[in-house]
Structure formats: C-alpha cells, structure tokens
Amino acid sequence: MIFPGRIFRYAIGDHAGRAETVRYGRLAGVPPHQLDWGD
Numbered sequence: 001m002i003f004p005g006r007i008f009r010y011a012i013g014d015h016a017g018r019a020e021t022v023r024y025g026r027l028a029g030v031p032p033h034q035l036d037w038g039d
Helices: 015-027
Strands: none
Touching: none
16 A cells, blocks of 8 residues: 555455554545455
8 A cells, every 4th residue: 555655565364454554544544445345
C-alpha cells in the first residue's frame, strides 16, 4: 500500500503488517471503504 511519503509492504497472511497499514491509513484520513481490500 502506498501513501504520500510512505510505502507499506507485507506478505499475504501477515495480519500484523496489514493492521499497521490500515491503522496508518485511518490516521491519514483514508475512508474506511478504501482500506477494505482482500489479501
């Protein structure tokens, strides 16, 4: 997942990596429906 100034990479099934990415997205103001993608 790419955000301005930040790139997140995590393996499929890495729940901690995904959670960190979603948490950052929420703090950055990304709408929840845009943070709901499949692994």
